[in-house]
Amino acid sequence: ENTAFLKEQISFFKPKIAVVKNEYIARNLKKDLNKQNNIKILWGTSGLINIATLEVADIIVVAITGIASLIPTFEAVKRGKNIALASKEAMVVAGELLVKEAKLRNAKIIPIDSEHSAILQCLKNEQKVCVEKIILTASGGALYDLTETALKNVSIEEALNHPTWKMGKKVTIDSATLMNKGLEVIEAINIVNCY
Secondary structure, eight states: OOHHHHHHHHHHHOOSEEEESSHHHHHHHHHHHTTTSOOEEEEHHHHHHHHHTOTTOSEEEEOOOSGGGHHHHHHHHHTTOEEEEOOSHHHHHHHHHHHHHHHHHTOOEEEOSHHHHHHHHHHTTSOGGGOOOOOOOOOOGGGTTOOHHHHTTOOHHHHTOOSSOOOOHHHHHHHHTTHHHHHHHHHHHHHHHHO
């Protein structure tokens, strides 16, 4: 929805296609770009599927947060595209299905976020049967030093006060409550099952 920044990126990188959230944003963006940018603006799930399944693309970077990443990711895998995965939601919600389809289509799902990329790099030369345990670390965020008693009285403002990162409210709360770490465990299991 940050169309000002998107316009800067389009001017700098000059892509042939861009995808935005909805038709209203697409129309306004196209109008703002004038005729000097010969770019196709797509929108919504159909736009994401279109760009994720382009014949010319051999690898698809999936960096869409939330469940919106699932359908375009699955469609790309169904067409044998390799996936560079920067968001966890598709693997958390439908990892087993994605892994099965990727194996069937000889597509690779390559995590590019920090923890899961490191796991994959460690596993690259190991036989899967050798892996007994994977340890995911957690910073603990804003609530790291608190006792169990103190945790019962934490305000929303305290939980949102992450000492290192600015990630948006939902991700910050998920980090503070370790919900995000639980999702990363599910993602790790599915990533390991890919290889």
